[in-house]
Amino acid sequence: MSYSIPRNVFLLLETAFNQDREKAKVFAKAIEGSIQAIENQADEHIIRKKDVLKAELYNELRTELATKEFVRAEINVLRGELKQNTLLLKILIGIALFGLTLFNPAFVKLIELIMK
Numbered sequence: 001m002s003y004s005i006p007r008n009v010f011l012l013l014e015t016a017f018n019q020d021r022e023k024a025k026v027f028a029k030a031i032e033g034s035i036q037a038i039e040n041q042a043d044e045h046i047i048r049k050k051d052v053l054k055a056e057l058y059n060e061l062r063t064e065l066a067t068k069e070f071v072r073a074e075i076n077v078l079r080g081e082l083k084q085n086t087l088l089l090k091i092l093i094g095i096a097l098f099g100l101t102l103f104n105p106a107f108v109k110l111i112e113l114i115m116k
Contacts (some may be wrong), residue, residue, distance in 0.1 A: 003035045 005013075014024040063109045101107050 001041065003032050028107055 010028050012026060013027055014021060017023040017027070
């Protein structure tokens with residue numbers, strides 16, 4: 001974006017150079033060029049800073065977020081624990097049924113009748 005000096009500032013420059021319009025124009029162009037150079041450097045600095053911040057943010061978030069591999073590994077661990085718990089529950093139910101059946105008086109009489 002091009003920058004131009006306001007009219008009242010140019011008139012002040014013209015007065016400072018004793019009504020020499022050409023010197024005032026040259027000085028005004030120098031000021032405009034300086035301001036443009038500063039603006040360009042500021043834009044470049046902002047772009048570089050933005051890229052650096054973007055990279056830092058990406059690296060920071062990458063370590064915080066769960067990756068697909070991590071989630072899949074955790075799911076596999078939980079599946080293994082679930083299978084183990086299912087097996088233990090089946091064994092516990094079998095023992096409970098066996099115990100209830102063994103100590104049931106009707107079952108004991110049935111076994112006595114079969115054994116005779």
